[in-house]
Amino acid sequence: MRAAAGHTARPVAGVLRKDVTVQVAAHRKPRQRSLGRNTARTAATLALAGAATATAFDGTGNAEPQLTPTQVKAKVDKLYQEAETATEKYNGAKEQADTTQRRLNSLRDETARKQDKLNSAREALGSYAAAQYREGGIDPAWQLALSSDPDQYLDGATFAERAGERQAGAVTRVRQQLREIEQLRGAARIELKSLRSRQAELKRQKKTITGKLAEARSLLARLTPAQRAQATGDGTAPGRASRSASDARADLEQAGSTAAPGTRAAAAVAYAYQKLGSPYVWGATGPDAFDCSGLVQAAYRSAGVSLPRTTYTQINAGRRVSRSELQPGDLVFFYSGISHVGIYVGNGRMIHAPNPSAPVRLAPIDQMPFAGATRVA
Incomplete structure (x- = not known):
């Protein structure tokens, strides 16, 4: 009975040990699940915190x-x-690029003409050489001896000698033409290199312009329409611009014949009035859109006066005048780098193409740092 009892006790102990093991395992499992949930919550919290931190760094959150x-x-x-x-700077580079392109085209045209002339001369020399080859198989002394008419032969020989001298001159001219063509090609290579440099400058300035304008648009987009009108200086009510233009024309007429220094200046001012409300487009010279120097150039072109393309060359295109001497038609320049220009129309006002946020308009010359003035007509 003891042995049986002892034998029976071991399975019981085994069962007990198994039950304990099961209970311990069962006890650990829920704790692991609970730890998993805490870990998930912690990970989620860290992920959100990280996202917020990353957002703050890239500037989109904060x-x-x-x-x-x-x-x-x-x-x-x-x-x-x-x-x-x-x-x-873009306008200046473009003007130079256009000039270089015209020179390059001219060189190419001249080279083509000389090449045609050279080809004709070469064909003539080729015909002469072929004739000499055909007739040069017999020594001239034998030709004289075998000739049935020696006098006629001698006359022909004299003519051939003179013809040979003429052909020698033709050869000299061909060589000269070859040298000229090579010089033209060398000049064309230089112009082409210059053109590519100008085109690279155009690309750089265009990138700068578009970047600045995009940044300005982004800033303005944050504002309400009313705030945007305030920021761009366009606080006028609808129709105000046309009334201002009428008022300015009346002022000009009221000033009489002394309002403008000459008929060409008056014509330029009249053109500028006609373009009020036209959009600003950088690099444009009309007739429907302008940048600041493009408007000035177009206005005076309509009056028969040719002006340079850029503000920093336009300021030197006429006689400098002081601010106190200003008359309608004078060009007024602004900023230390001479980067803006308008056409003075009297009463302290000008017509200018301000920027992409505003069309061609009337404005007081006091709204920007005055840099100088020029009278071109």
């Missing part, structure tokens, strides 16, 4: 402090001025 309309206007004005400086 936005930069809200700018006031006045601050936006200051930043936008600076961007527009920088873009206009780049625009004038």
